[in-house]
Amino acid sequence: MSFSNIDATEKKVVTVAVLVSAGHLMLIAYAAMFLNISVPTCQPNEKLFTEPSISKIGDLRYEVHYVAKMWNFLPKKLVLPKGATVDFYLGSNDVNHGFHINGTHVNLMAVPGVVNKATQTFRENGNYPIVCHEYCGFGHQNMNAVILVSDKVTEAVFEDSAQASESKLELSAAAKSGKELFGVKGCTACHNVDGAAGGVGPSFKGLYGRTEEMQDGVKVTADDAYITESIKEPLKKIVKGYNPVMPVLPVSDDEIKNIIEYIKSIR
Ligand code: HEC
Ligand SMILES: [Cu+2]
Incomplete structure (x- = not known):
C-alpha cells in the first residue's frame, strides 16, 4: 500500500x-x-524559606525569593533595572496561593512545603502587578504586590514603602508588637494605615480619639473600650458606610492592648 x-x-x-x-x-x-517562555518548575530539593530575599548572580541576573502568605506577598515591592532577568523562587507560609505577574508569562502556585521556580526577563519599563489567583480566604482579593522596572535604577532592591515611612516613627515595644499582629492576624486585608479610601474596613489613620458615626446614627469616640469591642464583637456596632463583614479573629486581650498602642501611633 x-x-x-x-x-x-x-x-x-x-x-x-x-x-x-x-x-x-x-x-x-x-x-x-524568542518570547523567553520557560516551563515553571518545582524545586523539590530547594531549601525552604519563610523570609523574602534577593541575590545578584550575575550582570542584570538576580534570584528573588518570594513569600506568599495570608494575605500578602513579600517583597511587597521589587524594583528592578530594565533588562533584568530574575529567577523567581516562590514559597508559601500557610495555604496554597496563586502568583501571576501581570504582563508576563509567569504564573505559579505557591504551595506550602515546596519551592516553585520561574524565570523572566523584564525588557520594558513599567509596573508589573502581582496578584493571587487562588482563593485563599477572606483577604484574598487584597493579596497583591508589584514589580517596578525602571532604567533609572542600576540594582534590584526591595522597597517596602509602608515599612520605610513607618520606621521613621519611634514605635514603642507594644506598638511594634501591635504592628506585627496587625499583619499576622490579617487586619491588613481590610484596614490600611495610610488613610486611603475605598478599603473594605475603615483606615486606622487618625482613628484613635476620633468620633465615629455608626450605621444607626449613634456617635462613638474611638477609645480603648470601643476599639476593644470592635475587635471582640465586630458586628455589635457597625461604622456608617461599611458592611458588617468583619470576622471575629483570635486576638487575646494582651494582643488587643498592643494593637491599640499601634493604632494610637498612626496619626
Ligand atoms: C474581612 C475584613 C476585615 C478584617 C480582616 C478586619 N476587619 Fe476590622 N472592620 C472591618 C469592617 C468592614 C469594619 C467596619 C464595619 C464595622 O464596624 O464592623 C471594621 C471595623 C473595625 C474597627 C472599628 C473602626 C472604626 O473606624 O470605628 C476596628 C477597631 C477594627 N475593625 C479592628 C480590626 C482589627 C484589629 C483587625 C485584625 C485583628 C481587623 N479589624 C480585621 C473589616 C475587617
Ligand atoms: Cu493568596
Missing part, C-alpha cells in the same frame, strides 16, 4: 494533521527562543 492509493479525503486529513503538528512544534520553539 502506497500513499497514492489512500482515499483522497483521508489524505487531506493526514496532511492537515501533519501541518498542524509541525505548526505547534514551531510555535513551541518560537516561544522558547
Whole structure:
C-alpha cells in the first residue's frame, strides 16, 4: 500500500494533521527562543524559606525569593533595572496561593512545603502587578504586590514603602508588637494605615480619639473600650458606610492592648 492509493479525503486529513503538528512544534520553539517562555518548575530539593530575599548572580541576573502568605506577598515591592532577568523562587507560609505577574508569562502556585521556580526577563519599563489567583480566604482579593522596572535604577532592591515611612516613627515595644499582629492576624486585608479610601474596613489613620458615626446614627469616640469591642464583637456596632463583614479573629486581650498602642501611633 502506497500513499497514492489512500482515499483522497483521508489524505487531506493526514496532511492537515501533519501541518498542524509541525505548526505547534514551531510555535513551541518560537516561544522558547524568542518570547523567553520557560516551563515553571518545582524545586523539590530547594531549601525552604519563610523570609523574602534577593541575590545578584550575575550582570542584570538576580534570584528573588518570594513569600506568599495570608494575605500578602513579600517583597511587597521589587524594583528592578530594565533588562533584568530574575529567577523567581516562590514559597508559601500557610495555604496554597496563586502568583501571576501581570504582563508576563509567569504564573505559579505557591504551595506550602515546596519551592516553585520561574524565570523572566523584564525588557520594558513599567509596573508589573502581582496578584493571587487562588482563593485563599477572606483577604484574598487584597493579596497583591508589584514589580517596578525602571532604567533609572542600576540594582534590584526591595522597597517596602509602608515599612520605610513607618520606621521613621519611634514605635514603642507594644506598638511594634501591635504592628506585627496587625499583619499576622490579617487586619491588613481590610484596614490600611495610610488613610486611603475605598478599603473594605475603615483606615486606622487618625482613628484613635476620633468620633465615629455608626450605621444607626449613634456617635462613638474611638477609645480603648470601643476599639476593644470592635475587635471582640465586630458586628455589635457597625461604622456608617461599611458592611458588617468583619470576622471575629483570635486576638487575646494582651494582643488587643498592643494593637491599640499601634493604632494610637498612626496619626
Ligand atoms: C474581612 C475584613 C476585615 C478584617 C480582616 C478586619 N476587619 Fe476590622 N472592620 C472591618 C469592617 C468592614 C469594619 C467596619 C464595619 C464595622 O464596624 O464592623 C471594621 C471595623 C473595625 C474597627 C472599628 C473602626 C472604626 O473606624 O470605628 C476596628 C477597631 C477594627 N475593625 C479592628 C480590626 C482589627 C484589629 C483587625 C485584625 C485583628 C481587623 N479589624 C480585621 C473589616 C475587617
Ligand atoms: Cu493568596
